[in-house]
Amino acid sequence: MVLGSGTTRRRRLLGVLLLAAVVLVTAGGVAAVRLAGDRAPDRGAASSAPPSPSAAGSPTTSPSPPPPPPGADITGPLNLLLVGVDTRVSVPGWEPHADAVLVLHVPRGLDRAYLFSLPRDLVVDIPAFPKAGYRGGRTKLTHAMSYGSRVPGRPKQPNTAQGYELLRSTVSGYTGLRIDAGAVVTFNGFDRLVDSLGGVDLTIDQRVVSRHRQPDGRHRKPGAGGYVGPQMVYEKGNRHLTGWQALDYARQRYIPGGDYSRQRHQQQLIRALVRKILDQDLARDPDRVQQVADALGDTLIYVGGRRLVDVAYALGGLPADRFALVGLPGGSVGSGGAYRGEQLTSVGRRFLTELRAGRAEQYLKANPTLRVKT
Template sequence: MTRRRLLGLAALVAALLVATAAVVTTRLVADRPAAPSAGPSTTPPASPTPAPTTASPTPPPGADLKGPLNLLLVGVDTRVSIPGWEPHADAVLLLHVPAGLDRAYLFSLPRDLVVDIPAYPKARYPGGRTKLTHAMSYGSRVPGDKANPSTAQGYELLRATVSRYTGLRIDAGAVITFGGFDKLVDTLGGVDLYVDQRVASRHRRPDGTMRTLSGGGYIGPQMVYEKGTRHLTGWQALDYARQRYTAGGDYTRQRHQQQLLRALARKIVDEGTARDPQRVEQVVAALGRTLVYAGGGRQLIDFAYALGGVPADRLTLVVLPGAGVSSGGAYRGEQLKPLGRDFLTALRGGRVDAFLTAHPSLRVKN
């Protein structure tokens, strides 16, 4: 298995920035001792007959991971400048790899999806029915320490909530903060992305500074992302991926986030970033503590090796249609339409390929 192929999927395994996994995994792979060369040796053997051995070759990490596998990728808004701010799950994505581990599907769940969040005694949360994004917030609460919410703990409750809603076992996952995402893109030298519709930023000015927040909302000049292929810096990529006040709302934002992840993965593979130890270290240093990995007792390298046979071009982006939910005339959140729920049923039943063939509108093309 070549490092290029291994990276192709590792870049799709870890965080909201799957690309992060590629970097971390490649560093781990590079630290492993090289296998003995099978070519001719310049040093004659001490004996014409090699000594017998009973030692068995050590299986590679993750050799026992057979699939199907499901990985939860989360992007969070931590507002680190505000003491005690609880992390919110602003992007919730699932990477599904069927049995055979030769292809993968990436889809999003709306952050405002109305779900049943189970009780979580560790955070003293009794359970309730509310928006999916709140699972991260409620789970992050540390009794007796309001100033230091736990992102890892929040992920644990979010994982349980997503698993209950989708009916899928979550094998591993990762959380990355917005600051970490910004740094990742800049350290990689930016990313080239096809902007599929004109998007006006709600938060940023054209020079990257924040717009002024007044009582009626944000005011001042807006950064605008025009349709076409664009080179985005870290703050631009993050800003573009966060915009949901556009035609299509949060469902358009989900599509843009998926497209951005795929563009980052392709950049890492195409430019050979992970084969350059110095560049790998730069990316890891830039991320610092902005990435939280949760593998259920398995190391990230286990999944990278197990999924190394999935080429980047066999990642299918899927959009699940949804609609708003109201109660008494007031907006409560989002729900998946029957077609979106049927996709989850097909996924659980191992019939995803046939389902997408029958419903090609669910595939994201760009």
């Protein structure tokens, strides 16, 4: 493919489709073909017109076989790592933290998909990462992004893409899954994405009081022991949320259920965004796509060994009704009463084992409470 001046914009768009996981598997193929410049034919369709009638006696030649579509050799399994990052760009030298870590698994055959979250405070083994001067250790998952982002000799210039490398290795080591590609989006990027779509309709499943925002959207001020000032409250029921509201709601973890409730809310928000994008037929509207891409700017990073256009096209035929949200149960761990982090229960860990073995669907049928309701 010849990369033109719009390559960066197109990759950002495809990153949006990757982040909104269902869009990637239902509309990604259309967007890849129409907007990324790969005018490949549909699978099984002939792209060559019949040869023009030739002069009498002129030899005829057989038409050349059509080129394969993007990602035709991708058969699965595929594992995509989606990361929401708190960069706090207003604080010089602040190291990015992985505030949301989600994995999209598509088994061999590309006929279904599973999206699950890992707790940000999950206690894991983080491997050594010489590029950042990190020697390795056992600590919270969120720190993998921070430690990996460090650039020796430049303490106040963290590298988010580099941090993703260490996070990817850590997630792969814990889950036993090879990570094929991924996307990192900042809080500001997610805020802009929702606003560019005109907000999002979400069913709020529990009353949530914000620690970070006031009812008018302004940030609450730091005070003794936390933040002070009036608080935004999200009541149960069907609500229309703006960008800052959607992000604020999905960030809250000091609520009943803690970080596990927050993981559920993040997955529900992605599903709601998908519905919004599909309702607007975004993938087929270049002007709206441009608006979304412009809104994101440089707040999204895509990392992958294969072009995202290949991945998107390969998943273009996956049925939307075979996309499952999975909540992995866990609990806190500590020593001497001191909180150390989180660990998955045996049921949660077993899901990863069954996923690798290709038995996820049977396991979910036997453990229906793992399916996240929307």
